[in-house]
Amino acid sequence: MGEVKLFRTWSSPFALRIVWALKLKGVEYETIYEDLANKSSSLLEYNPVHKKVPVLLHNGIPICESLVILEYIDETWNKGVRFLPEDPLARATARFWAKFNDEQVFPSFFRYFMSQGEDQEKAKEKALENLKLVEEHLKGKKFFGGETFGFLDLVFGWLVCYPGVINKAINQNLLAKQMFPNLCRWMEQFGDVPVIKENWPDEEALILKFHEMRQGLGIYISLPN
């Protein structure tokens, strides 16, 4: 099916969903790690508009934007496991919530993580508000995709790991079981899927990176004992 390359950073949750997608489809690919402080000429050539990762290169043609890449992978390697359901309404629902994650949930979580004091309290409120909507959407479902996982599980997959690592880094847990029973249950189940379980960035390295990110903003925190 042609040569596949993935340009990514080791820590980005947006890259991870592509890694999972390719592995779930059984696609062989080469990984090229980018240093965002020193972007390669290839990246600038393949994504001149945004200069961002992830970028998928298939037969020399670049595909950019992780949700666009996910749909491309699903449509191209279309025998066997499909991420998006068949029914147009179910597809519309999945796309709506995927956009909500990328435009609201993740950014609000990121803002909460990258702030402190009163700003963080406000950002935390917004993040919790968004997560409660996701919690409600998950009601009565084993996975976002229903009985089996799919597109939306890949999109929300970052929740399985990143909040927990952030909790270890800054000693704050946003996803309490009492408040988010559906999400916590889903995190365990989706987290148990072999491809997901076996493809996370190194936790210690992530914790260090999170500290660096907060330090970069002048937010100094003491490591928990």
Next chain:
Amino acid sequence: MAKRGEIKLLGTAASPYVNRVQFVLNLKSIEYEFIEENLACKSELLLTSNPVYKKIPVLFHANKPPICESLVIIEYLDEFQPDVHRILPSVPVDRADNRFWANYVDNKYFPLYEELRQTPGKEDKEAIKKQIIEGSVLLEEAFEKFSNGKAYFGGDDLGYLDVVLGCFIAWIEFSSKRNEFNAFDEVKTPKLAKWAERIRSHESLKGAIPGNETLMNFYLMLQIHKPPRAT
């Protein structure tokens, strides 16, 4: 085919995101009922059918749950009724390319116009106008690639990007006049300038393109409810 009375669209005539859906409904010859929403005082229908964003457009199809977000609605209509005026191409790499540029228009390009409205001060406004023109030049290059010498992004006839970008034409022209510049400059973006004229006069689209009075009323409402930042 959608039966008569099955499709309802909740929106306001001035919203380009609503117009975008209207374009697709018209191109696919889908009859629909338009329910006018008052954004200054949002209805119970809007708040219950789009509790996440409380925004228009919202599409109602028979007794199914409402569908929100204009790009999601367009793909839904295209998948529900693929046989009449296909909007997205069928080849995955072309679909990805179209979706990428839709993302660019919605997340990077059009927000600049709202930024322009909200930004005080001549110098800062000039800086945003410059960004808008740079964006227009990128879109001109995209148009060249997609149209391949033909009249539309979709080729001989309207496609996804014609609808995705075309819905902003009225606002682009309105903003250009108010701010004394030309977002689709005839020298820098000649093909886009001509394409915009085609969109404006297209049989299936012109009925859904808001007139100056509608735009002005909406603009005045925005100036009150989301006023420009203080200097």
